[in-house]
Amino acid sequence: MADGFIQWYREGASAAVFAEQVQIFSEFGIELIHPNRNSALMIDVEGDDSPMSQEELGDLIGRRVATLTFSWWLTADIDVVDTYDAVPVDRETQTLWLDGLHPDQAQRVESAVMAAATRLPVPTRAVIVDRRGISDPDAWDSIALYDGTGVPLLPDTVLALEPIAERIRRAAPGLRKEDAGAGLSRLVPRHHPA
Structure with a gap:
């Protein structure tokens, strides 16, 4: 079972x-609308599911007013919790928690995020894939959001826009860099399979 995250x-x-x-994720069999409840499920501060339409959830995200937590569904019983944060510098983060997923399920989520990162019209700054949870998602904020130079423990894969990718490589020279399209570079440990 995976016990990590994608930031x-x-x-x-x-x-x-x-x-x-939502459309790109659905291509990978990951749905926003719960198959049985026929609505998106936002998780409130008490941990309860609050049903709403995709449009209502999209509107809340577009308003950029608060942290939102909601679920993506692989099946009616298997979900991926997504924590969305609006960052004051007109940027945002999404943390998709991989806890409890089997490796093939975690890989499906990773593939969906990578596809969305390279296909959406809004520029991706970075995607951090840490299947084992060896780093803290927030530890990447400095380098990915604010042009910092500190790099936490290296995760499985990093997808980053230049110059973020180059700053990460300078701090962690054991990484191999590959072109991922859309102006993004994929960084993986040199011993990592391609």
């Missing part, structure tokens, strides 16, 4: 971009 940093999005993300 996705990008420029500020809108309800329309969120709708495109």
Whole structure:
């Protein structure tokens, strides 16, 4: 079972971009609408599910007013919790928690995020894939959001826009860099399979 996260940093999005993300994720069998409850499920501060439409959730994301936590569904019983944060510099993060997923399920989520990162019109700054949870998602904020130079423990894969990718490589020279398209570079440990 995976026990980690995917931290996705990008420029500020809108309800329309969120709708495109929903469409891309659905291509990988990951749905925003719960198959049995026929609604998106936002998780409130008490941990309870609050049903709403995709449009309502997209509107809340577009308003950029608060941290939102909601679920993506692989099946009616298997979900991926997504914590969305609007960052004051007109950027945003999404943390998709991989806890409890089997490796093939975690890989499906990773593939969906990577596809969305390279296809959405809103620029991705970085995607951190840490399947084992060896780093803290927030530890990447400095380098991915604010042009810092500190790099936490290296995760499985990093997808980053230049010059973020180059700053990460300077701090962690054991990484191999590959072109991922859309102006993004994929960074993996040199011993990592391609």
